[in-house]
Structures are given as C-alpha cells and as structure tokens.
Amino acid sequence: MFLTDSHIHLKALPISADVSKALLVSIDRSEWDMVCDFAKKSPSCIIPAFGTHPWFVSKVSQREEYLKQLWFYVQSFPNSLLGEIGLDSSKRHLNSFALQEELFFDQFKLANQLRRPISLHVVGEVSVSSLCQFLRAFPLCRPPSISLHSFTGSLTQLRQLRNAFGEDTNVFLGVSQRLSGRLPLAKLHRLILEMPDNRILIESDDEACNQTYISDLESVAGILSNCKNWDLAQSIINTHNNFLEFALCPQ
Template structure:
C-alpha cells in the first residue's frame, strides 16, 4: 500500500469509479430504482431467461450510456445491459434453426433432461418450450438497439439441477439479503428444492454456441458462466476460433513476415471472425492450471476473468482463488457483485472485492481502482 492511501482510500475508490461487470438487479425489479443512489458508477446487468430480457432493457433505458465517455462522469449512474439465455434455463429452449418447428413439450423435455424424467406431474409443470431462432432474432434486435450491450449471461453448468415445481412470484422465500419483502421476478430459483434432473451437456452447448455466434456476428463481448465445465467451455470456444489462432512465439520468430504476424487486434477490428472479440469468465471458479489454456498466446479472443466476494470468497476455497487472481494478468481482471438486488449491499460487496483483489495483487487501492476501471472499459467498449 502506498502512503496516503489509508486516509482517503474509501472515497478515492468511488471517485475513480467502481464498475460491476456482472449482476442481476432485475431479479428484484423494485431494487433497480435504488441504482440512482448507489456508490457504484456502472452496473453490467445480465439477462438470463424469458422473464428478465425486457426488464434488463427497461433498466438500461433508466440509466443510459450514450457515449463511451459518459462513464467518466462521477456524478451519474449507468447500466450496460447484457442479453442472453442462462444454462440453468437452457432446457426451456428448442433448436429450430433447421426449420423443424415446435416439438411436443414432454417429448422435448424428455430428450434434453438427464436422467430422463418419467414423472408426469413434473414434466407437465414445465413451461412451454421456446424457439431458439425466435430468441436469437429478438436478441439481435436488442443488441442493435443498445450499441454497447453485451451477450450474457450464457454458459455451461455441470453442477446444477432443475428446481421443483413452478417458481415463486412473491418474496417470502427466506432471508435472502434485501429481497425478503420484495417481489422476485418469476423464474428465479430462490429457495426451491431441487430435482435430480440436469440439462444434457450437448443441449447446453447448442444453446451456448448459438449465442456465441450471435456475439461474434455483432462483435460484442460475452459474459460466460462456467461451473464444473471450464474444459467444456474452452473446447467449445476453441472449436469456434480454429484456424484463426495467433501465431505462437516460435512461429513469429520463424516467419516474421507471415500475414498475421501482428494479429493482436484482429479480434477487435476484423468484422468476419467467427468468435466473440472479448469473453469474460464470470465468478471464475476454475483451477489455476485451467487459466493457462485460456491465456495461451495463440488464443485470438481477449479473455477476462471476473471475481466476486459472493462466489469466490464464500468458502474454504479462498486459497485457490488467491492463486488464480495472482495468475491472471493485470489487464484481464474484472470485479463483480453477481447480486440479485441493487442497493447498499451491492456496493458493500463491490468494495470488498476491489479491496481483496488489490491486496492479492499488491496494488494500492487507488492504483487498483484505476486498473479495474481501465479493464472494464476495455472489456465492454473494446
């Protein structure tokens, strides 16, 4: 820590600006009014399912960014929207890009859930499946409407199981911070018991890949959820950028005049690349070793890693996350709250993760806040 930080640290961080790279305030829609009074300058707000796409859009209109430079204004609050379909809801979508039309609902769910459910009550309580091509069309329109919007939250999850029964719509679901008396947006999994059913990994990959392709087409960054599936996420992304790898050091030495000898910026400028230019692995929980493949110099997309107090420091694994954070290059690290409710608690969690990252990186709090601001700006705006 540098001299002088201790005294003015608190205010300095907020004055420089804190940029939440991944959160879900529309899960408690009433809380988005509190964004105006928050200390954090920018929230990157994720959509996850049918119920929240429009809410994210509405929230972004309440706190609009018209120019990239807007976010340097310390007196305003901004929302960057992200539109996407989360892996926890991937079973609700059917792939109709082959023009096949809507499958019979029970048949569809029996084909994408494992183990195959034979519980009729459970199957019939599931929502009518949705068309993937319809969703892609709507999402593309939203991305066009919001030139700074991301694609997210998308991803793969090998650990999650479907919750039982229909989702609750009112808030007596225990004591989730900030939400106990407010209305939860339908579709949320809060407080519901779990079934044994998972979504087949191949199906999750179809839904993820389609959204990554849309992000590639629109040249947008992506916020990716990976739980017990980092290898799968990497393999899928690698299959998308196959043939576009940056040359390795050895190749650059051998053929200094090769056509893509300086391709570092290709992912930003080339309109026709089949993979997204920037990818954030949100609440990154993979092992330190798995970082190496994402950060390999031949990877042509810019991969960022985001950390939250809630996910990354909630249990005994903090020794692991400490070594992961140390291993992430300074310009590729982001912070997030991943919280379902805007307000004071979100600010607290953000401040805590900024401090933890600064401690681990041995940055002064001011240097750290500057670096994290710069990283977020690079990630979102390119």
C-alpha cells in the same frame, strides 16, 4: 467514484450512485424488456446484456425464433453484450447439458458475428472441456472479449480456457464477494495472480437488494490490492479501466 460492477442482476436494482458503470445481465427472455428499460433510464451507468443462462435453457422452445429476437435486442443497443450465457455441468444441471451446448454455442456465434463481448458462466470440468473443444473446432469464432464471471474453477482450467481463446479474445476474470469469496483464500489468490493486471474485473453477482452492496465491491477491491500490491484507490481505478476495455466502452 470509479467503482464498477461487471455483473449484476435485475432483482438487485437500483444500483448505488457510488457505482459509475454496471453490466446488467439477463437470465432469460422474460427479463430482456426490463433490462432495456433500466438501460434507457440510466444510459451513462447501465450497460445491458441479453441472453439465456444455462440453468434456464429449457425455456427456449423455438431456437431459431429465439435467436432472431436476441439479434434484434442486441442490435437495438450498440453498447450491449451477451450475458449471462454459458455452460454448467455441475451435478444439478448435467441432465440438460446437451441442450445447454446447443443454445450456448448459437449465442456464442452470434456474439462473434455482432462483435459483442460475453459475460460467461462456465462451471464444471465437462463445461471447460466442451468449450475448449468448441474453440478448437471453430478457430475463427472469437468475440472481442470475455469475462469469466465469478470463475471458481481450478488454476489448470483457467489456463486451459485462456489458451483455448488465444490472442484474438481478451479474457477477463470476474471476481465477486458472493461466489469468489467462498473459495479458500489461497486458491482465490492463485487465480487472481494468474491474470495480468489489466484483465481483472470486480462484480457483485447480486440477485437481490443487498445492504452490503458497496462494501462487498470494496472488499473485492481490497483482495485485489493484497494480491497485486495495489493500494485500494489504485485497485478501483484499474478495474474501472479494465471494465471499460472489456465492455468496449469509449475511454
């Protein structure tokens, strides 16, 4: 099978044998060792990603020490990424936004320094604005590739982000049944059609074992087929190749 999962969480493991490649993201420091273990057990399938999710930035009390540890873990796996990191300015998380910015921009700079891709959580107009402002202020700080993981913002926000990253970063759109599938179908189609054929990824974003895991990935492939006028097999192969490019995997 050529099915790929560009964003899955620890609690959703083990991954089905029908998936050829999966990006295993972490939400905070407590998950890094387990991510390492799974990546070592399944090196041909699992690509590890390290970082702290914006919802959990308050757990990082000593930022300099945290960044040293993050550097060590990322360097321990030549194929590893940064993720899940980002910004969330939704009402529930707005009170921690200043702290989110501090940690996210440090993690972002580390990804640029080590030339690693990022699985990016960006939710809310304030988050998009903050990230675009940061990118304008640091025009040379550009990791090789970014996945806008389960992005549910507006078409305008998507265009703002792509323009802000410019040509030095390959920007991908991650589409999931779990989150993207909640959008009105017309909006989801507009987001997908905005992206070039080689900049679309399939993801589960599963946080627990899911009996419909494979069918959910295939459902997303079906949505892409309808939008892009691909057949299902072509949709799966195209997103497989896109995943390899996003994650900088040898092809």
